[in-house]
Amino acid sequence: VLKVGWLDKLSPQGKCVFQRRWVRFDGECLAYYNNDKEMYSKGMILASAIRLVRGHGDRFEVVTALRTFTFRAEREGEQQEWVEALQTATPAPVCGSQKPSDSLPRPPSANKLGLLELRGYKGRVLVSLAGSKVRLCKTEQDYRAGLAISEVELTAANIRDVDRRSFDINTPFKNFCFTAESEREKEEWIEVVQESIAETLSDYEVAEKIWFNEANRSCADCRARQPEWASINLGVVICKKCAGQHRALGPSISKVRSLKLDSSIWSNELVELFLEVGNKHANSFWAANLPLEEEIHSGASAEQRATFIRRKYRERKYLRVLEGLADPEQFNKALCTAVVLPNVLRTMELVFSGADVMCATGDPVVSTPYLLAQRAGQRLQMEFLHHNKLTDFPRMDPRSETASRSDFSLFMDGFLYISSREAKTTLDRRGRDGIGARW
Numbered sequence: 304v305l306k307v308g309w310l311d312k313l314s315p316q317g318k319c320v321f322q323r324r325w326v327r328f329d330g331e332c333l334a335y336y337n338n339d340k341e342m343y344s345k346g347m348i349l350a351s352a353i354r355l356v357r358g359h360g361d362r363f364e365v366v367t368a369l370r371t372f373t374f375r376a377e378r379e380g381e382q383q384e385w386v387e388a389l390q391t392a393t394p395a396p397v398c399g400s401q402k403p404s405d406s407l408p409r410p411p412s413a414n415k416l417g418l419l420e421l422r423g424y425k426g427r428v429l430v431s432l433a434g435s436k437v438r439l440c441k442t443e444q445d446y447r448a449g450l451a452i453s454e455v456e457l458t459a460a461n462i463r464d465v466d467r468r469s470f471d472i473n474t475p476f477k478n479f480c481f482t483a484e485s486e487r488e489k490e491e492w493i494e495v496v497q498e499s500i501a502e503t504l505s506d507y508e509v510a511e512k513i514w515f516n517e518a519n520r521s522c523a524d525c526r527a528r529q530p531e532w533a534s535i536n537l538g539v540v541i542c543k544k545c546a547g548q549h550r551a552l553g554p555s556i557s558k559v560r561s562l563k564l565d566s567s568i569w570s571n572e573l574v575e576l577f578l579e580v581g582n583k584h585a586n587s588f589w590a591a592n593l594p595l596e597e598e599i600h601s602g603a604s605a606e607q608r609a610t611f612i613r614r615k616y617r618e619r620k621y622l623r624v625l626e627g628l629a630d631p632e633q634f635n636k637a638l639c640t641a642v643v644l645p646n647v648l649r650t651m652e653l654v655f656s657g658a659d660v661m662c663a664t665g666d667p668v669v670s671t672p673y674l675l676a677q678r679a680g681q682r683l684q685m686e687f688l689h690h691n692k693l694t695d696f697p698r699m700d701p702r703s704e705t706a707s708r709s710d711f712s713l714f715m716d717g718f719l720y721i722s723s724r725e726a727k728t729t730l731d732r733r734g735r736d737g738i739g740a741r742w
Contacts, residue, residue, distance in 0.1 A: 304329045306388040308381070309339075313362075313373035321375060328385075330392045333365065334453075342476040343453040348372065352449025356389040358382065365389065369448035415495045416446075417488070422480035428452065430481070430492075435499055437472065437479075455479060459515035461575050462496045464489075472496065475516055475578050500571060509569045510562040513540060518583035524612060527601035531562050535573065536690040537616065538580045538651060539589070542601070548612040555695040556616055572686040579647055579683055588652050589615055591623035619696070625656050635662035642672045643679035647687055660691050 306328045311321035312335060324335040324345070333353070334344035348365060355366035362375040363386050376382035415432040421439065429440040437455040440446040455472060463471045465480070468489050472479045483489040510531055514520045522530040523539035532546035533539065534557040541549060541559075549557040560568050599611045614620040628634050638658040641650045654660055661671055669675050673692075676684035 305392065306385060309377075310335075310385070311375040313375075315370075326374070326385075328388055328392070332454075333389065342474075343455070345452070347451045347453065349449035349451075350392050353389065356386055358386055367448055367450065369444065369450060414499065415492065417492075418484075419492070420482040422482075424452075432495060432499060435502070437496070439479075457496065457500050458512055459574075459578050460500060461571065462493055462500065464493055508563060509566060509574065512574050513562055513577050516578045516581040518581040519577065521582070522601070523582040523586055523589075524615070525599045525601050525603055525608065533560055533562060533577065534558060535560050535568065536687075536694055537585070537589075537655075538577065538687070539585050540577065540582055544603075544605070545608055545612060548605075548608045549616075551609065552612065552617055555693060558690065570686070572682050573690075576647065576683045576686050580651070584648050585651070588623050588648070588655070589619075590621045593621040597621075619655070622655070623652070625652060628653075628656070631657070631659070634658040638662065638672055639664050639675055642676040642684045642688065643681060645681065645683075647683050650684055650687060654687075654691055654694070655696050657696055660688055660694070 304327060306326075308326060310324055310326045312324045312326075314320040314322055324337070325339040325341070326333065326335045327344075328334075330350060332347050332349050334347040336344050348367060352367045353365055354368060355364075357364050357366070359373075361379075361382075362373055363382055365372040365374070374385070376385060413431040413433045415430075417430060418427040419430045420426075421428045421430075429443050429446050431438045431440070431446060435457045437457065438446070439452040439454070440450065441452060445451065455474065457472075460472055460474045463473060465471055467486050468484070469480065469482045470489055470493050472481070481492070483492060510529075513533070514529070519530075519540040521528055522542040522545055524541055524545040527542035527544070530540045530542040530545075532541050532543055532549075534541060534549050536558045537556075540562075546559050549559045562569070593615075597611065597614075599607050603611070628637060634653060634656065635658055638650065638653045638660075639662070641653060660673075664670055664672065664675055666675075669678050673685060673688045676688060
C-alpha cells in the first residue's frame with residue numbers, strides 16, 4: 304500500500320457536499336470505503352484509468368476519461384503527499400497544461416461478463432469475472448473506463464446455489480447475493496465461478512488461503528506466527544513444534560497435516576471450513592477456561608508443549624462445558640439438529656464434548672448425521688463430520704466434570720530408558736550401552 308488515510312470526497316451529485324471516506328491506494332487502484340473496517344470498497348478507480356492528477360486550491364482532482372473525482376485532505380502537506388503518490392503510479396501525463404487522453408483503458412479479458420441483480424443495490428450491476436477476481440461495476444461504460452464499485456477475490460470464497468435464479472458468493476467477510484435473468488444464466492455463472500475457485504487451489508499455496516483468516520496466522524496453541532500445519536479434524540492451525548505434540552495424541556484425537564506438503568488433502572470444502580471456523584472461534588471452545596498462567600508461548604519447551612496440548616485436547620481441561628445436555632441421547636439429538644444448519648462451530652462443540660458422529664438419527668433413509676447434512680446441502684458440516692468419523696472423545700458430563708478430569712490426570716508421557724539385558728538391575732552412565740530411550 305502506497306498511501307492510506309481519511310479524505311473528504313466530493314459527492315457525485317456535486318453541490319459542494321463532501322463525504323468522509325477511508326481511501327487506499329496500492330499502486331494498482333485507488334479505492335474508497337465508508338470506514339477503515341470495511342473489506343470491500345464503495346468505489347474504486349484503476350490506476351490505468353487515471354489520466355491526470357492535479358491540485359486545485361484546497362483539494363485535488365483525479366481525472367479519468369469518464370469523470371473527475373475530487374478529494375480534500377485536512378492539511379495541505381497531506382494533500383501534496385496524495386498527489387505525489389498518485390502521480391508516481393500514473394502512466395498518463397501529469398502536467399496541468401497537457402490535455403488528458405480521452406481514450407478508454409483496455410479492460411481485462413473476462414471469463415464471464417453480464418448484468419446481474421445484487422442485493423443492496425438499486426437496479427442491476429455489471430459483473431465481470433477475470434481470473435480469480437469478480438469485479439462489480441455500475442454500468443458497462445464504467446467497466447470499460449476502469450471504474451468499479453468493488454472487487455471480490457475468490458481465493459477464500461465459495462459459491463452457493465440459492466434458488467431458481469439466485470446464487471451467493473460467500474467470503475469470510477461478506478456475502479454477495481446475485482439474481483440472474485434466467486435459470487440457465489445462473490447455472491452458467493455458478494459453473495464458471497466454481498472453475499475459478501478450483502483453479503485458485505493450484506494457483507495459490509494452501510497456506511496463503513488458510514491465512515486469509517487473520518486468526519489463522521498464529522498457532523492456536525502457542526501463538527507462533529505463520530503456522531504451516533493443521534489438525535484437520537480439530538479445526539486448528541498449528542506450528543511445526545506443536546504439530547509434533549499433536550501427533551503424540553494419536554489420530555483418534557488429532558489428525559495432523561501440512562498446509563504445504565499435503566496438498567492433496569486440502570479440498571475446497573476443507574479450506575472453506577478452516578476459513579469459516581478459524582483459530583479464534585476454535586479456541587473460544589477449546590480454551591474458554593484457560594488460566595493466564597497456563598498459557599504457552601512460541602518459545603515453550605517440548606515438555607511444556609506436551610503437557611499443555613495433552614491437557615487442552617486429550618483431557619479437555621480448558622473447554623467450555625455445554626450446559627443442558629446430560630446424557631448421550633441428548634448430545635446425539637442436539638448433533639442431528641445442528642448438522643442441518645450452517646453453524647459448524649456448534650457441531651464441533653457437540654462432537655468434541657462426546658456426541659457420536661455415527662449416531663442413529665431415527666430415519667432409515669438418512670440414518671447418520673452425515674446424511675442429514677448431505678440432504679440439507681451443508682457442505683462444510685459434511686466435511687467436518689467426514690474427518691471426525693473415527694475420532695474418540697468421551698462425553699463431557701457437567702455434573703461429574705471434576706471426577707472425569709481427575710481420571711484423565713493419571714495419563715503420563717515422557718522418555719524412559721529400557722534395558723535389553725535381564726541381569727542388569729542398576730543403571731548408570733557407564734552401563735547404558737545395552738539400553739535405549741523409549742517414549
